Amino acid sequence: xxxxxxxxxxxxxxxxxxxxxxxxxxxxxxxxxxxxxxxxxxxxxxxxxxxxxxxxxxxxxxxxxxxxxxxxxxxxxxxxxxxxxxxxxxxxxxxxxxxxxxxxxxxxxxxxxxxxxxxxxxxxxxxxxxxxxxxxxxxxxxxxxxxxx
Amino acid sequence: xxxxxxxxxxxxxxxxxxxxxxxxxxxxxxxxxxxxxxxxxxxxxxxxxxxxxxxxxxxxxxxxxxxxxxxxxxxxxxxxxxxxxxxxxxxxxxxxxxxxxxxxxxxxxxxxxxxxxxxxxxxxxxxxxxxxxxxxxxxxxxxxxxxxxxxxxxxxxxxxxxxxxxxxxxxxxxxxxxxxxxxxxxxxxxxxxxxxxx
Numbered sequence: 001x002x003x004x005x006x007x008x009x010x011x012x013x014x015x016x017x018x019x020x021x022x023x024x025x026x027x028x029x030x031x032x033x034x035x036x037x038x039x040x041x042x043x044x045x046x047x048x049x050x051x052x053x054x055x056x057x058x059x060x061x062x063x064x065x066x067x068x069x070x071x072x073x074x075x076x077x078x079x080x081x082x083x084x085x086x087x088x089x090x091x092x093x094x095x096x097x098x099x100x101x102x103x104x105x106x107x108x109x110x111x112x113x114x115x116x117x118x119x120x121x122x123x124x125x126x127x128x129x130x131x132x133x134x135x136x137x138x139x140x141x142x143x144x145x146x147x148x149x
Numbered sequence: 150x151x152x153x154x155x156x157x158x159x160x161x162x163x164x165x166x167x168x169x170x171x172x173x174x175x176x177x178x179x180x181x182x183x184x185x186x187x188x189x190x191x192x193x194x195x196x197x198x199x200x201x202x203x204x205x206x207x208x209x210x211x212x213x214x215x216x217x218x219x220x221x222x223x224x225x226x227x228x229x230x231x232x233x234x235x236x237x238x239x240x241x242x243x244x245x246x247x248x249x250x251x252x253x254x255x256x257x258x259x260x261x262x263x264x265x266x267x268x269x270x271x272x273x274x275x276x277x278x279x280x281x282x283x284x285x286x287x288x289x290x291x292x293x294x295x296x297x298x299x300x301x302x303x304x305x306x307x308x309x310x311x312x313x314x315x316x317x318x319x320x321x322x323x324x325x326x327x328x329x330x331x332x333x334x335x336x337x338x339x340x341x342x343x344x345x346x347x
Binding site for chain 2: 022023024025027028029030031032033034035036043045046047048049050079081094095096098102103106107108109110111112113118128129130132133136137138140141149
């Protein structure tokens, strides 16, 4: 049976959506990342301008389940481009989908803030190359706004 | 407001220890690289202004790094370069064998003039298999990572709450994200921040 993406209209369908952004490693790597592969699209590399999106396929959605946190997201497949804007700095980066993730349901309700500016739920993971364009890697997690690029 | 790139450019032009004199490199010097505006990177492609790998050797202010994809990088650290290794550190904390990510400006000769270098930084998700006052055993993609609490460094962030050095709220089987510094050639990590959804 094919699972539908969400019972509600995707939050990102008509405009930007706000959520949390983190970073992840993929491709050839050192340390704990060395066991990581090239991602669901087979192209993911930490040094490339790429990201993971929770709804790249039915199988992906079944793992990430942002709908369990009350968030519907559009189906976007490998290579689709999103713009991620850090709410802390206003700096943005455009990246292409290379993997399925983050696992939104495991962090349901989590909130990140910059002062009074906050965003809920993990909606996107960037590669280190991409994340470091909008924030220091040492921040680990930031509130952001995501739109189609 | 001056950008970090402007500050780095000033640092390079201002000279000082750890900075190669502009005259030694002519137009290939880091001051020239910082003076240019980085072109937009095509989404999906490698960022030429970013590097990852492990330090093979250190010569004066330059890191010789072998990328995990077997590509060599020469990374120059200048006065304005920020370095991180479980927190802000000096250049003397960079050691051969350290893993790193670096962002900067790629110069025409291929050298990367570094704005920031993150040494051994990892950002891993997993569930807690066991926890003591000094360690967290994390199951990360089926691999156990032993995470060490470091006094004065390790903090937990429970959703939007302020960071706290009290990690006692963390529970076995809970899913967390751990930002920390890998201990090279081990499955161990020193904890900087544990992100917990609740």
